[in-house]
Amino acid sequence: xxxxxxxxxxxxxxxxxxxxxxxxxxxxxxxxxxxxxxxxxxxxxxxxxxxxxxxxxxxxxxxxxxxxxxxxxxxxxxxxxxxxxxxxxxxxxxxxxxxxxxxxxxxxxxxxxxxxxxxxxxxxxxxxxxxxxxxxxxxxxxxxxxxxxxxxxxxxxxxxxxxxxxxxxxxxxxxxxxxxxxxxxxxxxxxxxxxxxxxxxxxxxxxxxxxxxxxxx
Numbered sequence: 110x111x112x113x114x115x116x117x118x119x120x121x122x123x124x125x126x127x128x129x130x131x132x133x134x135x136x137x138x139x140x141x142x143x144x145x146x147x148x149x150x151x152x153x154x155x156x157x158x159x160x161x162x163x164x165x166x167x168x169x170x171x172x173x174x175x176x177x178x179x180x181x182x183x184x185x186x187x188x189x190x191x192x193x194x195x196x197x198x199x200x201x202x203x204x205x206x207x208x209x210x211x212x213x214x215x216x217x218x219x220x221x222x223x224x225x226x227x228x229x230x231x232x233x234x235x236x237x238x239x240x241x242x243x244x245x246x247x248x249x250x251x252x253x254x255x256x257x258x259x260x261x262x263x264x265x266x267x268x269x270x271x272x273x274x275x276x277x278x279x280x281x282x283x284x285x286x287x288x289x290x291x292x293x294x295x296x297x298x299x300x301x302x303x304x305x306x307x308x309x310x311x312x313x314x315x316x317x318x319x320x321x322x323x324x325x326x
Contacts (some may be wrong), residue, residue, distance in 0.1 A: 187260030
């Protein structure tokens with residue numbers, strides 16, 4: 110059970126040592142740090158590294174929840190994703206901890222709000238996906254994205270985030286985000302015909318003719 114600390118410092122902030130000292134007093138086993146030099150694109154490359162390394166039973170500790178994303182939707186989707194993997198998130202400023210029994214109830218509420226947002230934006234999302242497929246922009250899974258970030262792309266898109274917003278959040282190009290979404294759509298459409306074929310398969314036995322009674326004897 111590992112306690113992983115994460116620090117993000119924006120270009121207008123001067124609280125790196127403050128966050129280090131604060132997380133150290135809470136007890137951490139390993140620390141990841143992102144220092145952003147750009148206001149428009151708050152890239153969090155070390156956060157991606159931490160998310161790929163963290164496992165079930167571990168806890169991600171931050172000073173504030175806004176260290177994990179630039180919008181509330183991004184943060185909530187990340188909390189839900191980590192909750193599914195059995196990873197707890199603890200925030201000092203908000204006095205929040207999603208690990209343990211109490212954390213499970215909190216994650217249920219977070220998942221409910223995320224699901225509501227996905228339902229409200231699903232039609233808009235699918236229109237964009239099929240429009241991209243119609244333009245023939247289907248390609249393989251982008252190597253620039255880790256498996257964790259591919260999941261984050263799909264969750265953020267379902268919640269209504271634009272491709273540009275997702276690219277800025279993950280520190281990648283819009284083309285890479287498009288490819289991740291299109292590949293997911295292709296995978297989903299490839300599975301549906303197989304399901305339909307299995308469910309529609311019916312075996313029928315014809316009744317023998319009366320003249321064939323001797324053949325049945």
